[in-house]
Amino acid sequence: GAGVSQSPRYKVTKRGQDVALRCDPISGHVSLYWYRQALGQGPEFLTYFNYEAQQDKSGLPNDRFSAERPEGSISTLTIQRTEQRDSAMYRCASSFNPTYEQYFGPGTRLTVT
Amino acid sequence: GQQLNQSPQSMFIQEGEDVSMNCTSSSIFNTWLWYKQDPGEGPVLLIALYKAGELTSNGRLTAQFGITRKDSFLNISASIPSDVGIYFCAGQLDNTDKLIFGTGTRLQVFP
Numbered sequence: 713g714a715g716v717s718q719s720p721r722y723k724v725t726k727r728g729q730d731v732a733l734r735c736d737p738i739s740g741h742v743s744l745y746w747y748r749q750a751l752g753q754g755p756e757f758l759t760y761f762n763y764e765a766q767q768d769k770s771g772l773p774n775d776r777f778s779a780e781r782p783e784g785s786i787s788t789l790t791i792q793r794t795e796q797r798d799s800a801m802y803r804c805a806s807s808f809n810p811t812y813e814q815y816f817g818p819g820t821r822l823t824v825t
Numbered sequence: 826g827q828q829l830n831q832s833p834q835s836m837f838i839q840e841g842e843d844v845s846m847n848c849t850s851s852s853i854f855n856t857w858l859w860y861k862q863d864p865g866e867g868p869v870l871l872i873a874l875y876k877a878g879e880l881t882s883n884g885r886l887t888a889q890f891g892i893t894r895k896d897s898f899l900n901i902s903a904s905i906p907s908d909v910g911i912y913f914c915a916g917q918l919d920n921t922d923k924l925i926f927g928t929g930t931r932l933q934v935f936p
Contacts, residue, residue: 716867743922754828754913754926755868768923803867810922813858816867 714738716817718804724823725794733789733820737806744787745805745814746779755803755816761787762810794824831914831927838904839935846930847898848914856917857890857897858924863910871912872899904934 717736725731737744743762747755757771763784772778776794781787791798801821805814831848838844848857856875860868872883874890874897881888887900897914914927 745923747924752929754915754929755924756828757923757925760923762922768921771923805924811856813870813873814924815870816860818867 716804716806716815718802718817718820720820721818722821722823724825727794727796727824729794730790730792731794731822733791733802733822735787735789735804735806735817737785737787737804738815740808741806741815742784742809743807743812743814744781745807746787746789747803747805747816749801749803749819751801758789758802767810791822794822796824798822799824829914829916829925829927831930833930834928835931835933837933837935840904840906842904844901844904844908844932845898846912847896848916848927849896850916850925851895852916852918853894854916855894855919857888858915858917859886859888859897859899860913860915861910862913862929868913901932904932906934906936908932909934 719734745760746758749755759769759779761781764781776792779789801819803819805816807814829848829850858873859871862868872888877894879890885902912930915924
């Protein structure tokens with residue numbers, strides 16, 4: 713079946729602009745996770761949802777970052793007033809339920825100029 | 826952010842050799858996962874471990890969940906060129922569902 717999909721795959725934006733990154737999890741997966749991955753490092757947790765409820769947002773760097781999953785399926789990660797330090801690969805993962813293994817999408821490469 | 830200690834950082838081996846890498850933490854985990862990441866791709870799940878002491882195989886890959894729940898290892902037997910990539914361990918702490926990733930082991934296989 714289809715895996716986790718993310719869009720756009722690449723996003724270049726100017727500093728100060730808002731961006732919205734989309735994640736479409738594997739069908740039927742309850743849990744959805746957002747991570748950020750710097751080059752050469754492992755993904756770092758940002759936030760996650762069970763159904764539409766945001767369970768943990770402790771990894772969001774500051775209040776310019778927010779995420780939603782209003783219908784318990786597709787999720788959007790929004791970064792307001794982007795800064796150059798926000799440039800990174802943003803990865804989404806989903807799992808059947810919170811205790812099951814997580815499957816990752818291809819990521820969105822964000823570049824802030 | 827918090828990351829697990831993974832070693833070695835990189836390995837250069839000859840095709841056909843066996844490989845071993847491990848991950849350690851000062852915290853107790855209730856789940857260990859091993860992922861492989863190819864350039865430009867997302868991490869792909871290799872093996873999942875759910876119980877202390879558990880030993881699980883997936884083809885030429887074998888992974889174990891340490892008895893203390895603070896470590897895990899991954900072995901690859903008879904390496905082949907397509908094993909090239911970065912291997913990450915990841916753990917879930919008790920009472921949380923987020924994954925904490927290791928620092929990665931970069932594997933190069935020479936023919």
